[in-house]
Amino acid sequence: MITQLCSRRTGDDPEADILHRKLLHEGYTSLTQVRIERVFRLEGIGPAEALKLAPLLCNPSAESLSESSELTPADGPVFEVGYQRAVTDPELPSVLRGATALRVSGLEWVRIAHRYQFTGLDEKSAASVVHRYLYNPQVQVLITPDDAWDTLKPRGEAGPVETIPLRNLDDAALAALSEGKRLFLNGDQMRALREISVSIGRDLTDAEVEMFAQTWSDHCFHTTWKSLGLLRALWDATTAIDHPLVLSVFEDNAGAMEFYDGWALTLKGETHNSPTAVSPYGGIMTKHGGVIRDTLGCGQGAKPIGGSTVMGVGDPFMDWNDLPRGVLHPKTILSESIRGTADYTNPMGIPMMFPVYKFHRGYTGKCFALGHSIGFIPADRSAKGKPRTGDLALLIGGLTGMDGLHGATVSSSSMTSETHVVDAAHVQIGHPIEERKFMEAIPILRDADCLRAITDLGAAGLSSAAGEMGAETGIWINLARVPLKTEGMHAWEIWISESQERMLLCVPPEKLKQTRSILDDYEVPGAVIGTFTDSGRCQVIFDPAETGDPLSWPKRPPLSGETAVDLDFHTLRKGCPLPVFSPDSPGPAPRVIPPPPLTGAGRIGETITRVLSDLNICDQSPAGTQFDTTVQGITVEPPFSGISGRMPNDVWISAPIRGKPFGAAASMAFTPRYGDVDPAGMAKLMIIESITRLVCAGVSRTEITLCDNFYTPRVNSRMARLLTDMVDACCSLSRTFGTPFISGKDSSSGTFIGEDGTRLDIPPTLAVMALGRMPDVTQRVTKPFKKAGNALLLAGPLTARLGGSIYADLIASDCGPLPDPDPEEMIVFWELLADAREQGLIKSASPLSEGGLIRRAFEMALGSGLGCSLDLSTLQRKLGGGDPAPALFGEMIGAVLLEVDPLDGDALAASLPAVIAGEVTGSPELRITTVKETLSMTMDELARAWERPFREAAQ
């Protein structure tokens, strides 16, 4: 018996109004009204019983409930969207729980759907709205009035494990197989697979072939980077530095550094570019979910205390007609990614550290989608755990379904205009509530000694997690024990499913009871699915008849039922042939071409306004304020602060030990424009910028660790050269500074191939996050100006170079090479800066970045309500010319704008060294004096120009 109830708002309907406004904005101008109904289908109870659920399903002060729909077809086309028959509604457990509370018995299953009515649209336009904005064909269906339901419960039947004969296939047949199964393995890899099958003397199963395809993908195996020896190079540099605060590097899901009082901080950045390019909302959610699980799966389980979203997007104002087929408009990527970040990170309750959106035409084909996660863990729990024979494998979190099958292989391949259609299934859907539950339970399990080891399920799902965890001992898994949300899954699908919000625990058998009790307390579903053996083999069976007590399993349970995988770990780990790249020899250095000088107060003023309203540096708080920055009650410096709450901060600072002012500080540098000019030079600047930001705020330069996230186009010989140079620059600088990379990730899939074969490459991309600690956050230096009359100094490496700057972009001129600060001089400068800070001489500070001096002066004034008078004549002369542009807009990475007491100005100018660049003023305006010109602009007019562009782009 299936009963249907419908609810709708009785007064205004904010959700419908929002959708209406959005659609009007998107051009559906004839739309006069949107109505939304929620449809509950309830199995096992009749109408009378169903109406007893009213208090659960509707709030009578704003909603009404009825047995039939109140949407009449005459008012416009109606579409109903629900979950597919094979998929369990995420809200099902909540509704069943509510029914129990209301003492409604007999309710067996529930499905929730939404009906949308579009008054004023014809059937066809309404259908296009539904398909574009309201319907995800991967997990949802459109329900028609004719759909008959005999049961709501998911149905499906699993097929048997199949073998795939490879041993007699020729190259052409191998290629056809790779293509047909969407394995994305090249000829060498397919031949290697054939050799494995020959060497073990049997056909491989479908699960084994799929597992190899996942393991050997660039995403999981880093084939490109391994081929070029780049991971080794970074590892070697970090090992050589042997930093005293570093506790864990590279081998775990995140790196770890020592904090205070017996605690450690963990650091990880993870990109999720391909899914985000295809489906930004879902892609971004899984980006956050994944990097948060990396933190939870670090050591014996760290608690996430900060997260970022760092996006590289194409021009949101580009003409829709210029958009390559198969690509989403950058504006869509931007607004959907903001929505996805809000809907995932806010429910997780993790403070947002950096919401950063950068724009570059190169990201039109494929965007850059990076998320960081900082974790907090007892230092003695920060090392990666090691399973022992006899330990149990416990899968916890959400149910396993068809989500994301083939995610790892697709994210490693180039996107094509067809990617949208063929691989829509590789985008997963996030449900943060599942992850939030185990985020609460994991630190408790850790502290109760329940976790020998823990890892997350991400790309390649269980096959990757269990494969990595069991590699030292051997592992046996029964896939029939995995709780499913989609009925009828093949064993191989369960094995590589990328369903989100799952973790794999390694639990000592004597701790199983306590583990189950803690998981039960925190309402985290979990199932024992296997055991760590002493076989050295990865053994995976599908046997529904095997239902014994895990505590009575033998050391090596038998391969009963169907065998999906039975391979030794030597075979699994070796094997992948690496592609061969021969890097080009270095090209000629860019020539310095001085642009025409900027003259005249009018033109200078206009240029200032245009620089401040550049999308990369303008007011991005319309996105940032949608993310919770203060949850957990530990945030000292949020991403935006100052009197208006809109001044972008240069660092994020948190005090994670409750009641104590110990500070964890992080900064991020990411300027893709520099990659166009000189990728290796960019790498150098990103490292210097991220460290300078921390030093400015009060972190010792010797207490900093780094995380790198590389994203490059598909590697050819030219890109191999550029990438190698970038990594060399990172290693060299890291060694010089003694600042180690403790975590990082690479992706070499930044290429889109259009229908007509045109290749769109992203700019070589590197984002660097620096993480440090400070003993007392109350001693930090903040950014807003403090007092009228104080002197302004520009200290650090000064240069007239404009290459790669926003200004160069604006005047569309090739301005030559990037700034190139001397690393040894940087070390000296950071030390001097720290001395000045310790003596209390620095009142406020902000390190230069994109947009140069004028941007920082504007922001420091904005954060304080004060103004400043910039006298650039000394600086201009020092930079060797009459052109004021380098002084105003030069992106002198490493240099810092400082506010000091006027009595200390001259002495500091001599000792740092620095040039005096003006003073803080009481009136909210920027006055600028150059060698030739004088001009004045009010903060109000500048702020108006600064706040507009992003708001429009993100609408």
Place this chain on the structure above:
Amino acid sequence: MRRPKVLVLYAPGNNCHHELLDAFRIAGADPELVLLTADLLRGRRTLSEGDMLAIPGGFSFGDHIAAGRIFAIDLIHRLKDQLREARERGVPMIGICNGFQILVNTGLLPGGGEIGFPDALVDRNASAVFESRWVDLYVQKSGCLWTKGLAGERMRVPVAHGEGRVILPDTYDDRQTVFRYGAPEGSEDYPANPNGSRDGIAGICDQSGLILGLMPHPERAIYPWLGNDDGIRIFRAGVDAVR
């Protein structure tokens, strides 16, 4: 002095309980986390153990069906007797953010009627998006125990919510308003008022003044280095009133 026992209720999806426990500890209470399902519904603990009750913010049960609905249904229909006993015993209660939404869903706030008959709504923000900001809160003259001695004061605390627009029934008595956004008489200007609540209403109490619900997060402003420690005054006032 006696340290009153505060039960901080937790359900999956709540994510502000650690800082809330800390706030009560600083304020001189003895707070304990109590699990809605494992402790209360299974009878391991009862609400009667508490001198005070607190419901933290977050997204309980993923905000399924409606924000705070599932939590409230459990309170109303499985813990009704305990809840009624606590109200009759005069146990002060505070609900913050999602906790406020839950108290409204139970009918305890604004509290004209019986438990289980909600007559108000905490609706989508007027901006239609999540709002994470610092706001100025103005403490009203009300009979609320949680702001005893604080009337007329201004506090600066964070807000972080997508659904905070308070919609009240005609029977609502304005003397139940405990906090307003942006100005002493309340502001409807965005973003001083982040969600569009009429008359800038940020927090309300029931007629007894014992039960407080508010959207802003005073538990996030309890150390000077977190921006300020204005928030602690609310917890002190509440705790002081019962010991």
